[in-house]
Amino acid sequence: MTAARREGARQSRASIANRYDAWLRHHRLSAADSLHRVLTNKLSTLMTFMVIGIALALPVGLNVALDNARELSAGWESPSQISLFLEEQLSAAEGQELAAALEQRDDVATVEFVSRQDALAEFSALSGFADVLSSLEDNPLPDLLLVSPASGLAEDAVVTLKGELADREGVAEAVLDMEWLQRLNSIMELSQRLVLALGVLLVFGVVLILGNTIKLAIESRREEIVIVKLVGGSNPFVRRPFLYTGLWYGFGGGLVAALLVSASLWYLGKPVARLAALYSSDFSLDGLGVMGALNLLVLGGLLGLAGAWLAVTRHLAEIEPR
Amino acid sequence: MISFQRVSKRYAEGHDALREVSFDIAKDDLVFLTGHSGAGKSTLMRLIMLMDRATRGKVLVDGVDLATVGKRGIPGHRRNIGVVFQNHQLLFDRPVFDNVALPLVIGGYDYREVGRRVRAALDKVGLLSKERAMPLTLSGGEQQRVGIARAVVCRPRILLADEPTGNLDPELSAEIMRLFEDFNQVGVTVLIASHDLALISRLRHRILTLKEGRLVNGGVA
Numbered sequence: 001m002t003a004a005r006r007e008g009a010r011q012s013r014a015s016i017a018n019r020y021d022a023w024l025r026h027h028r029l030s031a032a033d034s035l036h037r038v039l040t041n042k043l044s045t046l047m048t049f050m051v052i053g054i055a056l057a058l059p060v061g062l063n064v065a066l067d068n069a070r071e072l073s074a075g076w077e078s079p080s081q082i083s084l085f086l087e088e089q090l091s092a093a094e095g096q097e098l099a100a101a102l103e104q105r106d107d108v109a110t111v112e113f114v115s116r117q118d119a120l121a122e123f124s125a126l127s128g129f130a131d132v133l134s135s136l137e138d139n140p141l142p143d144l145l146l147v148s149p150a151s152g153l154a155e156d157a158v159v160t161l162k163g164e165l166a167d168r169e170g171v172a173e174a175v176l177d178m179e180w181l182q183r184l185n186s187i188m189e190l191s192q193r194l195v196l197a198l199g200v201l202l203v204f205g206v207v208l209i210l211g212n213t214i215k216l217a218i219e220s221r222r223e224e225i226v227i228v229k230l231v232g233g234s235n236p237f238v239r240r241p242f243l244y245t246g247l248w249y250g251f252g253g254g255l256v257a258a259l260l261v262s263a264s265l266w267y268l269g270k271p272v273a274r275l276a277a278l279y280s281s282d283f284s285l286d287g288l289g290v291m292g293a294l295n296l297l298v299l300g301g302l303l304g305l306a307g308a309w310l311a312v313t314r315h316l317a318e319i320e321p322r
Numbered sequence: 323m324i325s326f327q328r329v330s331k332r333y334a335e336g337h338d339a340l341r342e343v344s345f346d347i348a349k350d351d352l353v354f355l356t357g358h359s360g361a362g363k364s365t366l367m368r369l370i371m372l373m374d375r376a377t378r379g380k381v382l383v384d385g386v387d388l389a390t391v392g393k394r395g396i397p398g399h400r401r402n403i404g405v406v407f408q409n410h411q412l413l414f415d416r417p418v419f420d421n422v423a424l425p426l427v428i429g430g431y432d433y434r435e436v437g438r439r440v441r442a443a444l445d446k447v448g449l450l451s452k453e454r455a456m457p458l459t460l461s462g463g464e465q466q467r468v469g470i471a472r473a474v475v476c477r478p479r480i481l482l483a484d485e486p487t488g489n490l491d492p493e494l495s496a497e498i499m500r501l502f503e504d505f506n507q508v509g510v511t512v513l514i515a516s517h518d519l520a521l522i523s524r525l526r527h528r529i530l531t532l533k534e535g536r537l538v539n540g541g542v543a
Contacts, residue, residue: 022430232401
């Protein structure tokens with residue numbers, strides 16, 4: 001009795017192992033067979049690879065460009081300038097004195113004194129209002145100190161500095177000229193969101209394209225599916241080769257995308273370096289890197305699988321022997 | 323082995339394909355199913371294959387009430403039955419070997435076992451030398467024998483054949499029937515739908531006759 005029971009247990013365990021073996025075997029078979037099919041139809045496969053590759057390369061390439069821009073602008077964050085407008089009753093000599101005193105501070109790099117006469121001359125030269133200005137009895141402009149904070153000073157330290165300078169005697173108003181930096185930052189943020197939105201749309205597009213490709217593959221093998229179901233093929237069995245087909249298409253597309261992004265970075269690399277040299281910077285473009293390329297490959301594969309899953313769940317169940 | 327108990331099948335359009343059909347086919351039997359086209363032969367086969375379900379009544383196959391077999395159980399049920407189709411249902415882009423191997427691949431047999439069984443089945447139907455041939459290069463009789471090899475390669479206990487001699491000349495038909503008798507000899511329950519009365523009445527097996535969905539002959543063993 002116990003022997004028989006043990007025998008039964010062993011048999012069922014063996015059959016689980018067998019089923020696992022069979023499952024694994026069919027996965028290998030499906031993967032190999034679908035890869036063979038994908039590689040046999042060279043032209044249509046290449047086109048599918050290209051479509052997916054281009055769709056993935058666009059947002060990824062833009063993102064890489066954005067990363068580079070961010071890295072470049074990171075070096076620009078500190079050299080903002082504080083403009084100190086001095087009170088009118090202050091004489092030029094007193095203004096110079098104040099400038100010298102401020103320059104002693106640790107958090108100040110340089111202070112430039114711009115007298116009201118210089119300011120008026122510059123303004124009339126630049127604005128084209130010379131006639132109007134010369135008709136004025138008084139010079140309406142105050143003396144000005146241009147304060148450059150010490151390099152490496154954090155943004156909020158600069159703001160604090162501005163507050164302290166504004167409280168100094170003889171200073172009418174302190175203006176922190178950071179607007180252009182804030183603009184740049186918000187442009188960057190906006191671009192990043194645009195790239196993200198574009199990425200989401202294109203990823204969605206890739207899934208749909210792959211879904212459609214797999215749908216066509218299913219249609220072209222409809223008779224075969226019917227026969228397989230007639231002789232006892234289960235839904236997972238029928239599904240497997242198509243899921244692998246989606247996976248291969250996705251991998252191929254990811255590979256093409258990685259190549260496209262690398263190629264365009266290589267193409268842009270030299271002009272960018274020359275431009276950077278003109279601005280006496282040693283900036284150079286950062287590429288995708290090995291991990292980035294691998295991620296792209298994995299992303300492509302996952303999208304392929306998702307597209308195939310979409311197609312398979314929608315179309316395979318409908319195909320039943322009639 | 324196969325048992326129908328007052329089985330009726332009405333299609334959605336209101337057409338009654340089977341009406342109150344009852345019969346039993348014992349293990350090791352070879353039974354013919356005959357009747358004019360439209361008499362319900364194919365419907366009866368489809369019910370056994372679970373390609374359709376009975377509207378009323380009970381169908382039992384190998385002791386299992388088919389009403390209890392869910393959607394997920396259908397593939398497993400079909401793997402226990404070998405089926406030969408009138409239009410062969412072969413994969414025309416695969417060689418003979420792959421066609422016959424299909425049920426084994428689905429069943430998850432390992433490569434050596436697949437090779438051994440496929441060759442045994444092909445040998446049985448006399449097509450061992452054609453295992454690398456494509457089905458389209460074979461004659462109708464040969465294609466039918468490929469279909470038979472595929473049906474028996476898993477050694478099912480039940481073999482169904484729907485008009486297996488449909489487009490074959492009398493000599494080839496007799497040959498195919500002899501093959502079915504051979505399988506029956508080794509313990510396979512065989513049910514053959516055929517309208518070739520001249521042929522099947524010569525063979526002296528039990529005959530079920532359907533007429534407009536009713537069983538008019540052979541219902542009682």
